[in-house]
Amino acid sequence: MIRRTDGTLYHQIKQWLRGEIEHLPPDAPIPSELSIAKQFGVSRGTVRQAIADLVHEQLIYRIQGKGSFKSPVAVNHTSAHMDGLTRQLMDCGLQPSITDIALDTAVLPEPYVEPLQLAADAPVWRLQRVWRASGRPISLGVAYIPQGAVPGLHIEAGQSLLQALSAQGITIARAESYSRAVLADALCAEQLQVPVGAAILQMTYYGYTADGRPAFVEVTRTVGEHYVLHVTQQL
Structure with missing residues (x-):
């Protein structure tokens, strides 16, 4: 192989490890520092630094004297929300479940009135649920x-919103998402089992039909330490 600087290889090793652990089941061991160092022709210190970064991102955890393993709760999230969080958890080797589902009628919060092209008093369905990864709550x-x-929205237990809309003859063709950091309020803290004021990643999704009509807005708040936003750009 062509030798490069350790700095370049350090980033290469991180990306290689991301690809390796993406297809591993939870708690599966990753290759040893020594084997990775030999494969890339670098020092173990360079490999250790790459692994440490992924430990910080909650993709990997370490056990002294045993090695490094894939985190059982870290979700390597991409911009492809259209697949739904349930599918993404399955792709990560986790057992997904949805609990605490509540479907009722509500007043649409003011920030979403214009994006959904509705009158301020237009009735909307409000769907509240908690996603769990192998039993652990990660998203509200x-x-x-x-x-x-x-008019007749019905959600089956464990069914995604996209599946429920599809059953009603509504196909979502495009989505936009926006993310920002927020602090957990009382409801979020109770449902996600975190302290009030804990760091939370809030993502707002807008779903559109093929003719451009807004179909829904969904706000998810996820425990920051279990959520990795991974976007690949072709330059």
Whole structure:
């Protein structure tokens, strides 16, 4: 192989490890520092630094004297929310479940009135649920769906919002997402089992039909230490 500087290889090793652990089941061991160092022709210190970064990102955990393993709760999230969080958890080798589902009628919060192109008093469905990864709560989601577009919305246990809308003849063709850091409020803290004021990653998704009509807005708040946003760009 062509030798490069350790700095370049350090980033190369991190990306290689990301690819390796993506297809491993939870708690599976990753290759040893020594084997990785031999493979890339670098010092164990360079490999150790790459692994330490992934430990910090909660993708890997270490056990003294035994080695490094894939984290059982870290979700390597991409921009492809269209697949749904349940599918992404399965792809990470985790056992997904949805609990504490509540579906009721609500007033749409003001920030979402214009994006959904609704009147301020238009009735909407409010869907609240908690996603769990192998039993551990990781995300609290609240979705708002115009009742005029889906008058008889019904959610089966464990069913994703996209599946429920599809059953109503509504196909989501495009989504936009926005993320920002927030602090856990009382409801979020209770449902996700974190202290009030804990760091939370909030992502807001807008779903659109093929003709460009807004179909829903969904706000998910995820425990920051269990969420990795991974976006690949082709330059």
